[in-house]
């Protein structure tokens with residue numbers, strides 16, 4: 001694979017690790033490349049308000065090239081921007097970057113990446129997608145006007161997939177259905193996915209403003225549906241059920257600062273922006289029309305369960321797959 005494609009693939013993979021976790025910002029990845037084509041550093045935007053992807057990549061490339069580790073443990077965007085601007089010493093003049101999104105032109109919660117890249121004198125940029133946010137867009141133009149060569153649309157279709165949730169939640173809710181399964185397809189009976197996967201789910205719950213769950217799952221599992229594994233805030237809950245006779249000692253009803261709704265339709269979803277649906281066959285079928293994406297954690301286990309999603313017929317496109325101690329599959333309907 002050519003260096004540019006390899007670097008962009010790395011940037012995309014890294015960005016996917018934080019997909020939805022950057023809400024309401026997009027997931028973005030960035031890679032710094034040396035003059036001889038070596039990967040110097042990688043970065044991803046991790047959380048809204050935190051440093052942008054480029055800033056992490058530039059921070060680590062700076063440490064590597066200069067030997068100055070002052071910024072090594074710095075996670076504050078303003079501090080990194082200011083330090084790099086005053087200390088770069090033209091160290092970046094032979095460095096190129098691959099970025100999944102054009103560097104932002106604006107100062108939002110953090111300063112402009114395009115202006116930083118310009119001021120550091122980066123040699124060349126490879127960009128997958130233009131920024132669909134008009135306030136932050138046209139960073140590429142700033143860089144081209146400063147004489148920095150920019151190549152646009154590098155692996156653009158892959159970059160667009162990454163941006164889909166960000167584009168959707170600008171005007172309407174982005175909804176995804178999540179489940180964990182064993183290799184034999186079973187989805188019931190106890191803990192299925194790894195601790196890392198469950199922490200990932202809790203981190204996603206923290207970003208979501210609503211969780212939708214089936215009435216039978218609530219009665220049977222008595223869940224909390226909170227984000228305790230990451231000490232996060234619990235989202236509101238919509239219990240999708242024809243009947244509203246729930247035992248209110250079920251933990252999800254006593255989480256502070258949470259609203260719980262019970263309804264036999266999905267109208268409530270329209271009031272939210274990032275919505276996770278949890279459940280089995282019934283929820284899958286019922287939520288088909290409102291669901292944008294599907295997220296599955298596949299655990300390397302066989303046995304221990306009985307129920308599967310096997311009576312459903314569906315064909316998915318894989319948007320991204322990550323293999324860790326579980327397989328994490330992001331998908332949408334074909």
Ligand code: AOF
Nearest residue numbers: 028045052053103104108109110133136
């Ligand atoms: C980038 N790199 O990693 C991201 C970008 O409020 P702020 O400062 O965090 O800016 C958020 C906006 O910046 C967001 O809406 C999107 O347009 C862009 N996101 N840009 O150069 C990144 N996450």
Ligand code: ZN
Nearest residue numbers: 052103104113
């Ligand atoms: Zn930026």
